[in-house]
Amino acid sequence: MTQRTAIVTGAAGGLGRALAQALIERGSNLVVVDSDSSVEDLTSGRADQVLARVADVTDDSQLTALVADAVDRFGSIDLCINNAGRVDYAPMDLDAAQAADIFESLWRVNTRACYMLGRLVIPHMIEAQHGHLINISTDHVHTCGYPNALPHEDSSSCPWASAPRRPLGGDAFDAYDASKWALNGLTQVWSQALKRHGIRVNNICLGATDTPMIRQAMTDLRGTPPTPDDIAGWMKPDEIADLILELHDEGPSGRTGDNVGIWVGHPVTLPPAHPVLDRSHRVR
Numbered sequence: 001m002t003q004r005t006a007i008v009t010g011a012a013g014g015l016g017r018a019l020a021q022a023l024i025e026r027g028s029n030l031v032v033v034d035s036d037s038s039v040e041d042l043t044s045g046r047a048d049q050v051l052a053r054v055a056d057v058t059d060d061s062q063l064t065a066l067v068a069d070a071v072d073r074f075g076s077i078d079l080c081i082n083n084a085g086r087v088d089y090a091p092m093d094l095d096a097a098q099a100a101d102i103f104e105s106l107w108r109v110n111t112r113a114c115y116m117l118g119r120l121v122i123p124h125m126i127e128a129q130h131g132h133l134i135n136i137s138t139d140h141v142h143t144c145g146y147p148n149a150l151p152h153e154d155s156s157s158c159p160w161a162s163a164p165r166r167p168l169g170g171d172a173f174d175a176y177d178a179s180k181w182a183l184n185g186l187t188q189v190w191s192q193a194l195k196r197h198g199i200r201v202n203n204i205c206l207g208a209t210d211t212p213m214i215r216q217a218m219t220d221l222r223g224t225p226p227t228p229d230d231i232a233g234w235m236k237p238d239e240i241a242d243l244i245l246e247l248h249d250e251g252p253s254g255r256t257g258d259n260v261g262i263w264v265g266h267p268v269t270l271p272p273a274h275p276v277l278d279r280s281h282r283v284r
């Protein structure tokens, strides 16, 4: 992947930063964006390799400028990882207007921004006749119990080892889960429509991973910070980043249209492509 160019959104912290660092180590040119200005640290000592922008991915004009700057600087976009995201909760007794505000704000960053960035990048990928779009969804969509109940011989520490897991977060996750389920719609249609152009599109259905988001979410939900045992049970951003780049490294004949499940309590290894993705659904 030497000298290829990747875009990573939400790269100031958490999984996005781990992805950015892994791509830098692999020699990729990199365009990183985050609303948090600490994203600019990633350019330190490597201004030739990394372009950083402090921007809000829900602002179409800022995304448009980002893609134009990326192409202007590096000439192509080979990989685009829609990682920036937020979590929020809408308990069932919440006032409807407040619930609508939560839905709207999550939809804008978790779904609409991914759609817009994809739509801005796709023409450049079509022109190049190759590329890979990766959306970061959640294991609330594709669990170890759905659509297939998995055996748990190698994963006895999985919280759902004794009963299949339903495809959802919790009782207050309607807006969050809807915003992430929608990414599967983008992934499925884009993968089918773009395979003739050599473009792959995949969805990562990520389980609990130790990032600022989950630490804050756990604190908000429980009223106390996560315990060392909680943290020890979560996956690590570096291992998830490596797995995502392994998915990318499948190359032009790799899977497209998959919901790649990565779950706590299971080995963090790239699973085989879902059986529905037969050869006719591969890019080449």
Ligand SMILES: NC(=O)c1ccc[n+]([C@@H]2O[C@H](COP(=O)([O-])OP(=O)(O)OC[C@H]3O[C@@H](n4cnc5c(N)ncnc54)[C@H](O)[C@@H]3O)[C@@H](O)[C@H]2O)c1
Binding pocket: 009, 010, 011, 012, 013, 014, 015, 016, 033, 034, 035, 036, 055, 056, 057, 058, 082, 083, 084, 085, 086, 087, 109, 136, 137, 138, 139, 206, 207, 208, 209, 210, 211, 212, 213, 214
């Ligand atoms: N950590 C987990 O357990 C977990 C599980 C499932 C899915 N995810 C998903 O993984 C992705 C990465 O999450 P994380 O855990 O690293 O979260 P994080 O909060 O640690 O990092 C998210 C980054 O996105 C940035 N961001 C948020 N809104 C933005 C906006 N409007 N414009 C620009 N940047 C913005 C934040 O500033 C932050 O740096 C998210 O899409 C999240 O929903 C995380």
